[in-house]
Amino acid sequence: MAKDLVNTLxxxxxxxxxxxxxxxxxxxxxxxxIMEDARKGMEIVGKRFSExxxxxxxxxxxxxxxxxxTELVKPKLTKTTESKKLGKxxxxxxxxxxxxxxxxxxxxxxxxxxxEVHDLGVDIPAQKFVEKIKExxxxxxxxxxxxxxxxxxxxxxxxxxxxxxxxxxxxxxxGGGQMSDEIKNYTGADAYGKDAMAGVSLAKKxxxxx
Amino acid sequence: MPVIxxxxxxxxxxxxxxxxxxxxxxxxxxxxxxxxxxxxxxxKKARLLEPAVAYECYTVSSMNGSQISLEGxxxxxxxxxxxxxxxxxxxxxxxxxxxxxxxKQVTDxxxxxxTMRGMILDGIGSTAxxxxxxxxxxxxxSEVSSRDYETSSPVNPGMPGFPLTEQWNLLGLVNAxxxxxxxxxxxxxxxxxxxxxxxxxxxxxxxWTEAEVCARCSLRETCHxxxxx
Ligand code: B12
Ligand code: SF4
Numbered sequence: 001m002a003k004d005l006v007n008t009l010x011x012x013x014x015x016x017x018x019x020x021x022x023x024x025x026x027x028x029x030x031x032x033x034i035m036e037d038a039r040k041g042m043e044i045v046g047k048r049f050s051e052x053x054x055x056x057x058x059x060x061x062x063x064x065x066x067x068x069x070t071e072l073v074k075p076k077l078t079k080t081t082e083s084k085k086l087g088k089x090x091x092x093x094x095x096x097x098x099x100x101x102x103x104x105x106x107x108x109x110x111x112x113x114x115x116e117v118h119d120l121g122v123d124i125p126a127q128k129f130v131e132k133i134k135e136x137x138x139x140x141x142x143x144x145x146x147x148x149x150x151x152x153x154x155x156x157x158x159x160x161x162x163x164x165x166x167x168x169x170x171x172x173x174x175g176g177g178q179m180s181d182e183i184k185n186y187t188g189a190d191a192y193g194k195d196a197m198a199g200v201s202l203a204k205k206x207x208x209x210x
Numbered sequence: 211m212p213v214i215x216x217x218x219x220x221x222x223x224x225x226x227x228x229x230x231x232x233x234x235x236x237x238x239x240x241x242x243x244x245x246x247x248x249x250x251x252x253x254k255k256a257r258l259l260e261p262a263v264a265y266e267c268y269t270v271s272s273m274n275g276s277q278i279s280l281e282g283x284x285x286x287x288x289x290x291x292x293x294x295x296x297x298x299x300x301x302x303x304x305x306x307x308x309x310x311x312x313x314k315q316v317t318d319x320x321x322x323x324x325t326m327r328g329m330i331l332d333g334i335g336s337t338a339x340x341x342x343x344x345x346x347x348x349x350x351x352s353e354v355s356s357r358d359y360e361t362s363s364p365v366n367p368g369m370p371g372f373p374l375t376e377q378w379n380l381l382g383l384v385n386a387x388x389x390x391x392x393x394x395x396x397x398x399x400x401x402x403x404x405x406x407x408x409x410x411x412x413x414x415x416x417x418w419t420e421a422e423v424c425a426r427c428s429l430r431e432t433c434h435x436x437x438x439x
Contacts, residue, residue: 012239012241014241053237055230055231055232055236055434056230056231056329056434057230057231057232057239057242057326057329057330058239058242060325060326060329061239061241061242061326063325064325064326067323095396096394096395096396096397096398097396097398098394098398098400098402099398099402100316100317100320101316101320101328101329101332104320104325104328104329105325105329108320108323108325123394146398147368147374147397147398148368148374149374149396149397149398153396178429194432195434
């Protein structure tokens, strides 16, 4: 039975996965174990994505299935078994840029993968990032941008974080249309992520869970 | 300055798939295909597309390695255009948009946690604005054909040799207000699903395919959306 959920989720069979979860819950199965299987299924999804068997839409679809599964299991989790959020992430599209869909996809994938994401929105001034980091104590910051115009804004955001004395307390990742490792160096960020999965992997690495 | 509206757009699932990174024979989940079909129908029903094109043709008065001068003391800067359109007698500046309604719906989907819908609808919007381009080119080509002139393929600010800062210049050369397109202080086109471009017009103009553009693009190795073949 346990194996079924892992593979059903990995094969992105939404209805079947939901049925399995419902059956296991009514059979009194440990909700923590169900979530553990779901996590294993998502790991396979990530692997298939990195091997180009799956694409971004498949990834987002897996996230939507995982979210339904989590909603079903959540009420059965007791305080002790309730899975803790993996870590906090402050995320936004930098000042001067108003593109949201790329950011929204990464935010969604971080959220369903267990991160507490504080999404600031688009066209976010550097100072707003600084304030949110202070307020939440988040150790991870994600900066999104679409055009080359975003490069300087990203650099200014990283500098503002530094000026506020927070640079050694946070890891900064950047991503979006024109970003690259070269731009990562220019902006002073810690890493560049080429897609939503890369964002999740970086966040997991930095929180020590992946 | 001419403005065209009511441009019929027939959006193909295949083209929408490419903008999801699912071009070139990628295995597509039936759920994704049916969501695309559903969203294409809803785009029509809710009239989310308000396609509009503004353009203007200018006579070339002179050119050097870094700019093309146009009639009326106007100029387009950057080395790209003089390098690829040395034979141009005229340039047409073109601005295309699908209006703000579709992207508002994308944002609403994302905000309500319907990320998949938002993402696919966003791709539909990109497909739609891309499809306006050949329509505009066809129209301009038929206008200039009576003088035995040809039209080139388009180039956009943001391409190497054609700086993004030229967006301000281009918007001043067409009737951008009339089709509701403007630039943010940082230079992003609003509505987001808009594009600006320049084509060369003359007796013999160069044309290229989308695949040829991709083959020369610096992002080709990693780009999920490239056109091949
Ligand atoms: C589709 C597209 C368009 C569409 C839609 C634009 C839109 N965003 O709505 C249209 C046709 C309208 C368009 C217009 C323009 N575009 Co355009 N466009 C693209 C294209 C092909 C894909 C972008 C896209 O929508 N991707 C889908 C989304 C979901 O992906 P994404 O935002 O990149 O996000 C993903 C990842 O990047 C990542 N990610 C995003 N943020 C973050 C953050 C972190 C921390 C991490 C880890 C990951 C991450 O995760 C997301 C999901 O996997 C790119 C090329 C490319 N390969 O990126 C060019 C591209 C971005 N465009 C470009 C240009 C030049 C333009 C124009 C300026 C052209 C013009 N003169 O009109 C205009 C500007 C429009 C404007 N509003 O100002 C250039 C940019 C060059 C530059 N100098 O900046 C590019 C790179 C193409 C090129 N090679 O020249 N564009
Ligand atoms: S390879 Fe370059 S030109 Fe082709 S779609 Fe990707 S970004 Fe655009």
